Amino acid sequence: ASLLFAAPHAFAQGREMNIGDQPGYIPDDEEVSPEFKRTAVFFRTTEAPGTIIISTSERFLYLVQGNGRALRYGIGVGREGFQWQGLQKISRKQEWPDWTPPPEMIARQPYLPRFMAGGPGNPMGARALYLGATVYRIHGTNQPQTIGSAVSSGCFRLVNADVTDLYDRIPVGTKVIIRQRPEI
DSSP states (O other), rough: OHHHHHHHHTTTTTOOOOOOOOTTOOOSSSOOOOGGOOOOEEOOSSSSTTOEEEEEETEEEEEEETEEEEEEEBBBBEEOOOOOOOOEEEEEEEEEEBBBBEEEEEEEESOOOOOOOSSSTTTSSSSEEEESSSEEEEOOOOOOGGSSSESSSOOOEOOHHHHHHHHHHHOOOEEEEEEOOOOO
């Protein structure tokens, strides 16, 4: 029966890796591919400074700065079937969050722990920004090699240094726009 769940991911191509969360794993370093490093970029938008715009297809999160600029962070996104779009607000912020996988995640991955205290080996990483009343978050990761790929259950992950930087820049109530495709 477990093969039925694993098979679709076994045939994934390109950056669609099936690494999954590894509770307890502590990475040696947080290096990401150069294209996914945090950087200031030109960015056209009518959204107000301080707005977060997530582009799942591009694998980037943008923090609008105003004057045609944004901070761009490389992210990992939901795997096929777990991508979504919409408008949310940051409802809560947490440093070194505990991880309690939701029941639907445990149903898919029964080997996961039911609870894991926050810390370096926690799959939620150094910070979590909760998206409205959803089960989804913008959070750190103990799997920095997954930045730029689609492996999560719908959350958006950044390396710990980047999620800490973002966490320090935005307040609870920040507007978050999640887009599947780039705007033309």
